[in-house]
Amino acid sequence: MIKEVICTVVCVGDEILYGQILNTNVQYLSDVLGSMGIKVLKHITIGDEWDEMTKAFIQAEAESDLVIITGGLGPTPDDLTKPVLAKMFDSEISLNPLALAEVKALFESRGRELNELNKLQAHLPERCEMISNRVGTAPGMWFERGGKVIISLPGVPFEVKVMLEEKLVPKIKAKFKTPVIYHKMIRTVGVPESKLAELIRDWEFSLPPNIKLAYLPNLGQVRLRLTAFGDDKKQLEAEVEKEIARVLPLIQKYAFGYDKEELEQVIGNLLRKHNLSIALAESCTGGFISHRLTMVAGSSAYFMGSIIPYHNEFKDKILGIKPETLHKFGAVSEECAKEMASNTRALFGASIGLASTGIAGPTGGSDEKPVGTIWIAMDDGKEVKTRLLQLTKDRSLNIQLTSTGVLYMLWRSLTEKNLV
């Protein structure tokens, strides 16, 4: 078994600690490193402060084989990554002619003059190897000692991406022998994490030691991530597929897809494959289900349209809900949800009509129908299904969970008919 390569990612920048920017570099770097079979041990973000930077860099070097630092390479005096690394590697900073030539060429290509600050960026610690940056003015640095590698990159996400993909991935692969890591994610909907864990407990405890399982829940969906470690990618893939084949029968009512597949994409593919169309009548969800469905490119092939009869009078006037229904049962009722689903189906001539009606909150509830009381319905021309959701006091959460409830009802119905 090859020794694991351990990496720490260190980000430098006050703006990250102030919460002014979202740190996307760290996700991108982790994703690429993970796919190379490198284990990311830790992310650290520190401000532009000499002592904190020194401490973080030294600790990262001690704990890892590979350290990737982003940020702190600008031309202004608050940018300290270069002098801190020079000190740490006991190295003078001097003009690097190759770096100067590259930054000159970049400025010429943009029709701009090089100023003194830009020239400073071509000064590098003598101990490092320069990493070219064809899309920005700060070159990267590659230091090696004791079998370890420390890389410094600018903080601009686009520059990080170009330099990593073009220069660093091949260079890191040449330097380290990496083990194989294989990830696969099963996506589920309609089942809470705790119930899912009960359903698959025996399977989970019988997993081989080189396959790890993680539960990743979010707003009515839970992702199950399998991570396998070993030497041979083909073999790992086969092992993971074998485990997936064992677990799927236990969770087939909930498992809708893999990896980055979204529920609305999977539904779109099923509808398209079977030449079915849908229409919605959204009351309490106010357009959010339609939004989720139409975020999928090509959704116009099966999504006919929606009516959002937010004010009750339009449930009658536009959607043709019977006044008796509204009068007798109210707009938030199983009967109204049924009629909404059936009538929008008819109005748009769709194969399937879907509806939501409820009290999203935070006010508007009663003893009989508290905030979070929501009816959803689906008419597929053969039968009308309904479900009562009893959700929270939070408006945003209720809208989110209801949209997932409606999509789950649709997906279940498509799969129950063996349409998959």
Next chain:
Amino acid sequence: MIKEVICTVVCVGDEILYGQILNTNVQYLSDVLGSMGIKVLKHITIGDEWDEMTKAFIQAEAESDLVIITGGLGPTPDDLTKPVLAKMFDSEISLNPLALAEVKALFESRGRELNELNKLQAHLPERCEMISNRVGTAPGMWFERGGKVIISLPGVPFEVKVMLEEKLVPKIKAKFKTPVIYHKMIRTVGVPESKLAELIRDWEFSLPPNIKLAYLPNLGQVRLRLTAFGDDKKQLEAEVEKEIARVLPLIQKYAFGYDKEELEQVIGNLLRKHNLSIALAESCTGGFISHRLTMVAGSSAYFMGSIIPYHNEFKDKILGIKPETLHKFGAVSEECAKEMASNTRALFGASIGLASTGIAGPTGGSDEKPVGTIWIAMDDGKEVKTRLLQLTKDRSLNIQLTSTGVLYMLWRSLTEKNLV
């Protein structure tokens, strides 16, 4: 001057180190902590591993006054934050009756049964104070020793937000004396960052040294954040208000609100104040504008409803767009957008009708109407306004930017009539 309060944010989760999710918690927490006058020293992310977690928690406690930990609180065996903290504080884990009552109540309100795993979540280290979580099953924990505070929260961003704002901000403020920092944010829409910077350049350079300005752009909106430092809150407020009074005349076409006021809330308040109502016809935005408007509690007072005639035939059949218009100009045209706005206004009997029609992408464009060609329109009963947006190749971005374009058109029109 009061001693600075130093905070470290520790995130736990393999999924972050694998690059599978973007760590939004850390930005959100840093932003809130910063606004409380707390200095965030460091962000650390580590995996679900006992030794690494122990090391990180101990180091964070040593280096800071306040440690906030997110993640690792699920009910499954890979979730280790609770036992690691219990060990660190030399504390037994036992059933917390208050926590059990809360998780029971949550399940009952959702009409679900509690299982054994959920009950486990009500077990807490005896040494900690429970932090209620009204939107999820894992309560938070508050530990204190040696004048320091260590807080553990779940990893779900929505739960972090609710618990921080409702429970922790007041509790942290009560525990620590923080220096006075006064933030105020001016929110703008309809103007790019670079143009905004030009408009306010002279003002920006004349700001006193204790007031800092930051530009925070996001999806068609730019927030200008003023941060003032000092000893006296009243005085800082007065200074900031003076500066705001100086800058507002320069940007009055764009400045719609302050701090957390969302454009859709400001619009809602204006509509309500002047007893106006709106209806929409959304084609390329697929329900997203309606969703934004109905995320505002109480929006049913002015939002009548929407038609989403996604398939072109329903632009005619349901919304009554003239077949000649569709035939002669196409669905993506100024003429069609105008009719959509006028017809939805009439259909819902609303004061104002709004419409969007365009090519969201990534495919479906032509030489004449490339992807990103989008027409928006508004009919207020006196005139019909239109605007052509020429946006990007990215579907999601086009939907976002169009929704903001429509809301900006509505807001401008309400303010131009001196309705504010």
